[in-house]
Amino acid sequence: MGLDYGRMLDQLGVEAQLLTAATHDAHADAPVFSASGRTVGQTLRHLGDLCEDVLCWLGSPDAQRHWDLSAEPDLRELTNRFAVRMADLLAEFISRPPDDPCPTWWPEQHTVAFWVRRMLHAATVHRADVQTAAGIEHTPIDPEVAADGIDEVLRAWFGYRLHSLRITATRPCSVGVHVPGRNWLITADPSGAAVTSSEDVATTTPDAVVGGDPSAVYLWMWGRLPNRAVETSGDPDAIAQLWGLLQLATR
Numbered sequence: 640m641g642l643d644y645g646r647m648l649d650q651l652g653v654e655a656q657l658l659t660a661a662t663h664d665a666h667a668d669a670p671v672f673s674a675s676g677r678t679v680g681q682t683l684r685h686l687g688d689l690c691e692d693v694l695c696w697l698g699s700p701d702a703q704r705h706w707d708l709s710a711e712p713d714l715r716e717l718t719n720r721f722a723v724r725m726a727d728l729l730a731e732f733i734s735r736p737p738d739d740p741c742p743t744w745w746p747e748q749h750t751v752a753f754w755v756r757r758m759l760h761a762a763t764v765h766r767a768d769v770q771t772a773a774g775i776e777h778t779p780i781d782p783e784v785a786a787d788g789i790d791e792v793l794r795a796w797f798g799y800r801l802h803s804l805r806i807t808a809t810r811p812c813s814v815g816v817h818v819p820g821r822n823w824l825i826t827a828d829p830s831g832a833a834v835t836s837s838e839d840v841a842t843t844t845p846d847a848v849v850g851g852d853p854s855a856v857y858l859w860m861w862g863r864l865p866n867r868a869v870e871t872s873g874d875p876d877a878i879a880q881l882w883g884l885l886q887l888a889t890r
Contacts, residue, residue: 642787644737647755648729650784654762655725657778658686658769659718665773667714672771674862674886679772682765683717684708689761690724693754694731697741701727728758745795757795760788764861771863785853786821792860793823796888797881798834806887807831812877815843817850825881832884847873849881862886 642650667680677685687706694701706720737752745753763780770777780788793816801807808827816823824835824843849856851870858864862885871878 641756641790642759642783644752644755647752647759648732650781651732651755651759651762652729654759654766655722655729658762658766659722661766661769661773661775662714662718663773664775665714665769667717669772671768673768674890675765675768677768679769680712680714680717682768683714683721684712686761686765687717687721687724689758690721690728693758694724694728696743696754697731697735697751699727699731701731725762745799747794747799756787756791759784760791763788764858764863767858767863780854780857782819782853785857786818788857789816789818789821789853789860790823792857792885792889793825793834797825797832797885800888801832801884804888806884808880808884810880812847812874812880813843813845814873814877814881815845815848815850816856817848818853818856821853827880827884845873846877847871847875847881849878860885861889 662679662683665679667678669679671677671679671682675682691706706724708720709716732751732755735751737750737755739751740749741751741754743749743753763784767777807829809829811828813824813826816825822836824845826833849859849869849871851868855864855868859866859869859882866878
């Protein structure tokens with residue numbers, strides 16, 4: 640079951656505040672030391688761009704207001720742009736019901752709720768990036784938010800985005816993913832990839848299993864944590880292929 644819409648909205652506001660606060664202890668050129676390959680400044684520019692993109696997808700009048708950055712914006716300017724555009728986005732989300740139809744890039748969901756979920760996880764992952772770059776201890780990620788983020792990255796990115804990019808596995812493999820209360824089975828081969836929920840991944844006998852703390856598995860899937868941060872068993876090549884495909888899908 641997905642997260643409650645109101646809860647996602649509340650958490651998105653919290654993540655935006657945490658990210659903005661983390662920039663106070665960061666330098667614009669500081670690398671985030673993750674699969675994104677960005678600096679803090681580039682991360683804030685990306686998030687501001689993402690807010691404006693989503694406002695366009697939603698058809699918001701605010702999307703028409705172009706934000707001109709200076710030729711070489713400093714971190715304060717980039718942070719201010721992100722904060723203002725996120726506020727515009729939150730206002731748009733609050734004004735609309737979760738099932739309000741709107742365009743999205745995922746065929747399985749064409750409602751405002753898709754974009755709330757997408758922005759929540761974008762803000763959460765990049766907040767962790769900026770906190771890491773600033774030398775700040777990560778604010779804990781709620782286990783239910785992390786589990787929902789795992790479901791999103793597996794279904795929308797691994798399950799669909801790989802197909803749209805025409806990227807496939809080099810050989811057949813299956814990986815079970817588990818966190819407390821949630822299980823998924825991922826299969827991939829040269830013809831494509833699929834994700835299914837499983838009440839007990841052990842009954843499917845996958846080639847390998849990845850599990851552990853939900854926030855660790857979540858950040859590992861986004862390339863933010865090393866393999867040692869999660870629990871693994873079975874074929875290491877299957878896990879490596881899963882991780883590599885995830886990085887291609889989410890870059």
